[in-house]
Amino acid sequence: MRIITLLTDFGHADPFVGIMKGVILGINPRVQIVDLCHGVSPQDVLEAAFLLKCSYRYFPKGTIHLVVVDPGVGGMRKGLVAEGRHGYYVAPDNGVLSYLFASGEIRRVVEITAEAYLLHPVSQTFHGRDVFAPVAGHLSRRSGIDRFGQATRRPVRLRLPVSTKKSARVLVGSILHVDRFGNLITNISGREISALHPERGITVSIKGRTMHGLEQSYDRLKPGETGTILGSAGYLEIFANQRSAARLLKAGRGVAVRVEGGRRHKRG
Amino acid sequence: MRIITLLTDFGHADPFVGIMKGVILGINPRVQIVDLCHGVSPQDVLEAAFLLKCSYRYFPKGTIHLVVVDPGVGGMRKGLVAEGRHGYYVAPDNGVLSYLFASGEIRRVVEITAEAYLLHPVSQTFHGRDVFAPVAGHLSRRSGIDRFGQATRRPVRLRLPVSTKKSARVLVGSILHVDRFGNLITNISGREISALHPERGITVSIKGRTMHGLEQSYDRLKPGETGTILGSAGYLEIFANQRSAARLLKAGRGVAVRVEGGRRHKRG
Amino acid sequence: MRIITLLTDFGHADPFVGIMKGVILGINPRVQIVDLCHGVSPQDVLEAAFLLKCSYRYFPKGTIHLVVVDPGVGGMRKGLVAEGRHGYYVAPDNGVLSYLFASGEIRRVVEITAEAYLLHPVSQTFHGRDVFAPVAGHLSRRSGIDRFGQATRRPVRLRLPVSTKKSARVLVGSILHVDRFGNLITNISGREISALHPERGITVSIKGRTMHGLEQSYDRLKPGETGTILGSAGYLEIFANQRSAARLLKAGRGVAVRVEGGRRHKRG
Numbered sequence: 001m002r003i004i005t006l007l008t009d010f011g012h013a014d015p016f017v018g019i020m021k022g023v024i025l026g027i028n029p030r031v032q033i034v035d036l037c038h039g040v041s042p043q044d045v046l047e048a049a050f051l052l053k054c055s056y057r058y059f060p061k062g063t064i065h066l067v068v069v070d071p072g073v074g075g076m077r078k079g080l081v082a083e084g085r086h087g088y089y090v091a092p093d094n095g096v097l098s099y100l101f102a103s104g105e106i107r108r109v110v111e112i113t114a115e116a117y118l119l120h121p122v123s124q125t126f127h128g129r130d131v132f133a134p135v136a137g138h139l140s141r142r143s144g145i146d147r148f149g150q151a152t153r154r155p156v157r158l159r160l161p162v163s164t165k166k167s168a169r170v171l172v173g174s175i176l177h178v179d180r181f182g183n184l185i186t187n188i189s190g191r192e193i194s195a196l197h198p199e200r201g202i203t204v205s206i207k208g209r210t211m212h213g214l215e216q217s218y219d220r221l222k223p224g225e226t227g228t229i230l231g232s233a234g235y236l237e238i239f240a241n242q243r244s245a246a247r248l249l250k251a252g253r254g255v256a257v258r259v260e261g262g263r264r265h266k267r268g
Numbered sequence: 269m270r271i272i273t274l275l276t277d278f279g280h281a282d283p284f285v286g287i288m289k290g291v292i293l294g295i296n297p298r299v300q301i302v303d304l305c306h307g308v309s310p311q312d313v314l315e316a317a318f319l320l321k322c323s324y325r326y327f328p329k330g331t332i333h334l335v336v337v338d339p340g341v342g343g344m345r346k347g348l349v350a351e352g353r354h355g356y357y358v359a360p361d362n363g364v365l366s367y368l369f370a371s372g373e374i375r376r377v378v379e380i381t382a383e384a385y386l387l388h389p390v391s392q393t394f395h396g397r398d399v400f401a402p403v404a405g406h407l408s409r410r411s412g413i414d415r416f417g418q419a420t421r422r423p424v425r426l427r428l429p430v431s432t433k434k435s436a437r438v439l440v441g442s443i444l445h446v447d448r449f450g451n452l453i454t455n456i457s458g459r460e461i462s463a464l465h466p467e468r469g470i471t472v473s474i475k476g477r478t479m480h481g482l483e484q485s486y487d488r489l490k491p492g493e494t495g496t497i498l499g500s501a502g503y504l505e506i507f508a509n510q511r512s513a514a515r516l517l518k519a520g521r522g523v524a525v526r527v528e529g530g531r532r533h534k535r536g
Numbered sequence: 537m538r539i540i541t542l543l544t545d546f547g548h549a550d551p552f553v554g555i556m557k558g559v560i561l562g563i564n565p566r567v568q569i570v571d572l573c574h575g576v577s578p579q580d581v582l583e584a585a586f587l588l589k590c591s592y593r594y595f596p597k598g599t600i601h602l603v604v605v606d607p608g609v610g611g612m613r614k615g616l617v618a619e620g621r622h623g624y625y626v627a628p629d630n631g632v633l634s635y636l637f638a639s640g641e642i643r644r645v646v647e648i649t650a651e652a653y654l655l656h657p658v659s660q661t662f663h664g665r666d667v668f669a670p671v672a673g674h675l676s677r678r679s680g681i682d683r684f685g686q687a688t689r690r691p692v693r694l695r696l697p698v699s700t701k702k703s704a705r706v707l708v709g710s711i712l713h714v715d716r717f718g719n720l721i722t723n724i725s726g727r728e729i730s731a732l733h734p735e736r737g738i739t740v741s742i743k744g745r746t747m748h749g750l751e752q753s754y755d756r757l758k759p760g761e762t763g764t765i766l767g768s769a770g771y772l773e774i775f776a777n778q779r780s781a782a783r784l785l786k787a788g789r790g791v792a793v794r795v796e797g798g799r800r801h802k803r804g
Contacts, residue, residue, distance in 0.1 A: 025327070
């Protein structure tokens, strides 16, 4: 059974997501629909891009990821269907697939132009229902993205907030996402941390507070104490045991984080 | 595979919805359950009625819509099973199907009296679990609503907040729903707008603010600017590009909206 | 088709739940996944334990309940798979199954040690994805819990907040849960209430307010009036018709509730 996941900023106060599922099931009653997340901040394309990147690998190969975070709905922005090494992606052409372009996951992209696959009349405000859900539904019945439109070579790519190396021992990054527990997820990867030789000691600073060393689990610290850990998405996280680090540090997305690696022990 | 949708005011902080799904799957393990929306304002029957009306057409024919917004649970209000042109409906008899009665969607209604289909002992506070979910589960296994009770001719109907025509060129309506993005959905339909000849110019006023013309997409306006558009449910919407119109205009459900059509160009 | 339910404190702002579903479906594409509830207060093991106890009976026999409320993730706490009379349970060993141990539902428990069933590398912060979801997925394909590890005899049990009998006619309990509507669910069971002979008159006191008698439905009272009722989970509830009792009484979890049974009519 084919899987379609849904990633949107539609929240849970409206029937938008339910309606999209109705449209999909009308096209393919045998598909398995999974809610990836509907709590993306309204119209926050970069956040959705990051969450998609952290998630797609955990689904079976061939899963179709339908992303609707779409501030440009009804305007000039295009719609995309992409084929990746691991999955398929149906989304507005607004940069929400940027991480997947950057990582090489996506191999081919077409622009959605085939009117026959859309729900008519196409509204001006809900392409999730009228464009993206029907395209995902049809794709789940039969593979092959070329019937939806022409290949496109220049999809929109966001400038991704990457960390920068200040010196051999110093990295500066920023907070990319705050999760439900108030953990602060940075854009500094485990690989970058490893290159700083954390076994020699590492120091992380945010908003004037400095933390030493990486913890092995949240509960190594006292309740309310802040620390750092390698998070499940593969990035450095700042947390407070049993509390919200976001609230304690009054920190949110975009706040700068500085990481300093340890010095090599001098010999002799 | 038969589909049952769930529309409730149960929110997401409790296992109410999950429990209803358990009951349904115990009766029919092969049914596909879809969450339509659980974010209806607590006990707001009219809001649920409106959201159901905007949604049911997007599901395959024969879909069963289970609605539990039920301030009168455990009291004298009855339970209904209805057969429509497009779908089936299982709900308390409190007016939540009013739009579907008004539009002619519903053709026959029975009052739920057959004890054999209920989960005993029936609680005083959770008929979603003990009455409506089991009835929907049984209905999904075999069509035909008559085994659940006697036909009823006088189901409760709410007075729906319709727009009123003040003159040939002026309509007054109100806000029916505020969506996740803060868009204000009115009860003035696209058909009513068309009759005002919007191509000659149209003016929409709410809380002392006046907007001219209908936009073709949100992003035709500058971020934060307010405008009007024909929304995806077929009604006039007031929006603010990339912002919440509800917050900017301090407007919510029930607030009056005035629409004035354009004058015919005088000749000569 | 086997059912797996998910009960977590992950909320809806992150893709944690969606990712767990991806992992499960990668192992068993034919399983039916049901969201029991993701709105458990962050890291509130006791609340999750209570909600699970109120829910599991409504699912078909053999349902697998996956619980991830896990403040000790990555530390020394163990993971459990339990076989019950009614269902199966996969959860951290932190007391979240306490009610099911106390009631005799659970018959056998093993500690998860079989590395072959986990998703490697196992992260320090998301065992829902790397430990519990894969174990539940494998269990849904084939019954038998012994392949996951050794039987354990001393799983963690919480001290459950039980009501206490002050005299033959007086019980003191507390609020265990506040639901979406602001209803206050106590830990005083219907059986305990029955033993107080409520037909002779019963008095419930909370925060200095006293209510007389049990209502048969919410709408027996005027809107905003507070009363008591036997709730759907089998416990005494304090409610306010069409309002939030929690807000009106400024009461939440842990607040004391006193119940006094009626006096026997004197004869002669």
